[in-house]
Amino acid sequence: MVSAGTRVLKQRYRLRRLLGRVISYLLVWLMAFFFLFPILWMIFTAFKPTTDVSRFPLQLLPHDVKMVEVEGQLYPLYVVREPGKPPRTMARIKVAQGQATFVDPANPADVLETRNRYGEPVLTVKFEWHNFVDAMYRGSRPGLHVNFWTYLKNSSVIAILAIIGTLVSSTPAAYGFSRIQWPGREKLFLVLLATMMLPFQVTMIPLYLFFTEFLHWGDSNLPIVVPTFFGSAFDIFLLRQFFRGIPEEMLDAARVDGASEFRIFYNIVLPLSKPVLATITIFTFLWAWNDFLGPLLYLNNPEHFTLALGLQDYQGQRNVAWNQLMAASVVFTLPIVILFFFAQRTFIEGIKLTGTKG
Amino acid sequence: MSTSVASKTRGSGRRGSSRRWAGSAYTRRNLLTGLLFISPWLVGFLLFTLYPMISSLYTSFTEYHIRAESDWVGLLNYRQMLADPRFWKALYNTTYMVVVAVPLTLLGSFLCAVLLNLKLRGQSVYRVIYFIPSIVPVVAGSILWVWIYNTNNGLLNTALGWFGIKGPSWLTDPAWAKPALILMGLWAMGTTIVIYLSGLQDVPVSLLEAAELDGASWLQRLWHVTIPMVSPITLFNLILGVIGMFQYFTQAFIFASAQSSTAVSGGRTLGAPLDSTLFYSVYLYHKAFINLKFGYASAMAWVLFIIILICTVLLLRFSERWTYYGEEG
Numbered sequence: 001m002v003s004a005g006t007r008v009l010k011q012r013y014r015l016r017r018l019l020g021r022v023i024s025y026l027l028v029w030l031m032a033f034f035f036l037f038p039i040l041w042m043i044f045t046a047f048k049p050t051t052d053v054s055r056f057p058l059q060l061l062p063h064d065v066k067m068v069e070v071e072g073q074l075y076p077l078y079v080v081r082e083p084g085k086p087p088r089t090m091a092r093i094k095v096a097q098g099q100a101t102f103v104d105p106a107n108p109a110d111v112l113e114t115r116n117r118y119g120e121p122v123l124t125v126k127f128e129w130h131n132f133v134d135a136m137y138r139g140s141r142p143g144l145h146v147n148f149w150t151y152l153k154n155s156s157v158i159a160i161l162a163i164i165g166t167l168v169s170s171t172p173a174a175y176g177f178s179r180i181q182w183p184g185r186e187k188l189f190l191v192l193l194a195t196m197m198l199p200f201q202v203t204m205i206p207l208y209l210f211f212t213e214f215l216h217w218g219d220s221n222l223p224i225v226v227p228t229f230f231g232s233a234f235d236i237f238l239l240r241q242f243f244r245g246i247p248e249e250m251l252d253a254a255r256v257d258g259a260s261e262f263r264i265f266y267n268i269v270l271p272l273s274k275p276v277l278a279t280i281t282i283f284t285f286l287w288a289w290n291d292f293l294g295p296l297l298y299l300n301n302p303e304h305f306t307l308a309l310g311l312q313d314y315q316g317q318r319n320v321a322w323n324q325l326m327a328a329s330v331v332f333t334l335p336i337v338i339l340f341f342f343a344q345r346t347f348i349e350g351i352k353l354t355g356t357k358g
Numbered sequence: 359m360s361t362s363v364a365s366k367t368r369g370s371g372r373r374g375s376s377r378r379w380a381g382s383a384y385t386r387r388n389l390l391t392g393l394l395f396i397s398p399w400l401v402g403f404l405l406f407t408l409y410p411m412i413s414s415l416y417t418s419f420t421e422y423h424i425r426a427e428s429d430w431v432g433l434l435n436y437r438q439m440l441a442d443p444r445f446w447k448a449l450y451n452t453t454y455m456v457v458v459a460v461p462l463t464l465l466g467s468f469l470c471a472v473l474l475n476l477k478l479r480g481q482s483v484y485r486v487i488y489f490i491p492s493i494v495p496v497v498a499g500s501i502l503w504v505w506i507y508n509t510n511n512g513l514l515n516t517a518l519g520w521f522g523i524k525g526p527s528w529l530t531d532p533a534w535a536k537p538a539l540i541l542m543g544l545w546a547m548g549t550t551i552v553i554y555l556s557g558l559q560d561v562p563v564s565l566l567e568a569a570e571l572d573g574a575s576w577l578q579r580l581w582h583v584t585i586p587m588v589s590p591i592t593l594f595n596l597i598l599g600v601i602g603m604f605q606y607f608t609q610a611f612i613f614a615s616a617q618s619s620t621a622v623s624g625g626r627t628l629g630a631p632l633d634s635t636l637f638y639s640v641y642l643y644h645k646a647f648i649n650l651k652f653g654y655a656s657a658m659a660w661v662l663f664i665i666i667l668i669c670t671v672l673l674l675r676f677s678e679r680w681t682y683y684g685e686e687g
Contacts, residue, residue: 230402
């Protein structure tokens with residue numbers, strides 16, 4: 001009983017839907033390519049043998065020249081294209097002043113002397129794991145006994161101390177701003193919110209002078225770590241939002257039983273706040289791991305460099321070995337990516353929390 | 359129980375404020391407990407925020423000497439700033455980024471979030487892919503892009519070459535250095551995408567269905583329902599983006615230090631090529647820690663603060679016209 005007209009309309013509707021889906025998929029894939037490809041490029045560059053890094057034309061996968069055994073020794077394999085002759089696949093056993101000696105690997109007596117440029121290397125996919133070892137043991141300044149392991153250790157120490165500092169200082173402060181009634185609380189909280197607007201540049205110079213000239217903490221991680229033990233406005237704000245959601249009856253019941261505020265905070269509020277504490281921990285780790293300006297200001301001796309600073313220092317040198325630099329970058333990025341895959345929900349929820357409640 | 363009664367009677371009489379505080383043991387105890395709990399932040403605020411603010415304001419009116427008493431010079435630093443072409447260049451570069459990069463990032467993030475919110479197969483995988491670049495540490499990401507932008511054997515120019523396009527010298531051509539930074543910024547906009555995506559998921563389905571029943575096309579629904587519904591998020595991201603862009607530093611520092619292999623610590627490459635990446639915070643850093651002009655740099659910091667305040671107030675003021683906060687207003 002369906003008329004021809006509605007059938008045409010239905011078909012047209014289906015066609016439009018199909019077209020819409022095709023375009024949607026194409027766009028999603030295009031953007032996925034844009035986001036993913038640089039990361040793949042970083043990973044694959046990290047695995048490239050040094051001769052492969054700038055090989056033309058560029059290839060995504062790491063390659064190396066295929067080696068072949070000729071009379072017990074390994075030689076690189078080439079395709080030799082002499083003009084006017086069919087190409088031959090041969091091992092190159094000698095090269096000097098543009099002239100090369102090629103032999104047939106199957107028949108070593110078959111020797112061909114010709115120009116080196118007629119030979120084109122036969123490539124095979126090869127992942128150079130050793131780049132990572134080289135990168136980690138190299139460090140940014142050859143000659144000093146400092147390498148990327150040192151930077152990794154320094155970054156980890158700063159991150160761990162920053163997490164401890166933020167947790168022990170910001171959680172009680174957030175409790176004081178949310179669950180205890182005292183005169184002036186809201187006004188002081190407004191001050192705290194206002195400090196989030198303050199650009200770091202305004203306090204940067206006096207802080208630098210205070211830490212280096214007055215306290216003589218220059219060239220140590222103290223100026224980076226110590227302030228985290230004095231609360232962070234952003235984290236206090238996040239924690240306060242969470243603490244406010246805990247039912248008052250739970251705390252009052254404890255108060256009637258004579259529990260002190262500290263006990264209530266420590267035994268009731270904190271165990272209930274695990275999700276937000278996880279968020280704070282991750283954000284603090286990200287901040288500490290990423291921070292560049294802080295280490296740039298305070299750390300002068302490569303022995304104290306963090307990964308961020310060490311990587312920049314390494315990149316700033318002559319004749320950058322891009323494969324090793326990318327290997328070091330992969331090592332630098334990996335902990336965050338692992339953390340992300342283990343705590344994906346905490347990451348995303350944390351960002352949503354800041355984005356929608358801010 | 360008696361304490362809560364005491365606290366209720368606190369405001370009844372017409373007493374002086376000091377008496378009022380002292381009047382209730384409960385309030386006083388709470389004040390002490392409260393202050394004790396917030397004391398880490400309070401000490402930090404006084405020591406690491408308030409004191410440095412006052413100090414840098416004072417320093418901005420002085421000529422700073424490290425080993426000697428500073429000279430009071432009044433408004434000299436501020437007047438020098440107005441006459442300094444590099445200051446204006448830095449302000450121009452930063453304004454360029456605020457005006458071009460911030461809206462572009464918002465638009466790009468919104469469109470990506472719209473894509474990720476479509477009913478397609480494998481969305482959870484795409485969401486991870488779109489987000490991952492934003493957790494790559496800024497220094498590692500910037501170095502990666504320096505490698506991608508390499509003029510002769512970089513990935514980008516090679517890819518452009520396949521389409522017969524001769525790519526520019528991204529890092530050494532002053533005309534292309536800022537677009538190169540912006541493109542890299544778009545790559546790492548995952549956080550903003552996540553915020554937009556959660557906003558899109560909060561748009562009531564009933565509204566979209568009602569619009570669809572009324573015959574609104576997909577684009578009309580996007581324009582008349584979705585975009586107004588996420589406008590508070592747009593405002594939030596806009597303000598954060600502007601504040602962040604005025605402090606743009608690390609990426610520019612890495613790009614500039616890739617220009618020449620020497621003298622990074624000497625700061626001679628900052629802003630390279632030809633001051634095209636000399637952003638406000640980069641120049642401020644240069645003045646403070648390379649030239650050791652702490653007075654001038656402090657003056658710059660305060661001007662930055664005032665610019666950010668004005669921008670935020672203006673954005674909030676003008677946002678009332680295009681931001682929708684639901685029925686209750």
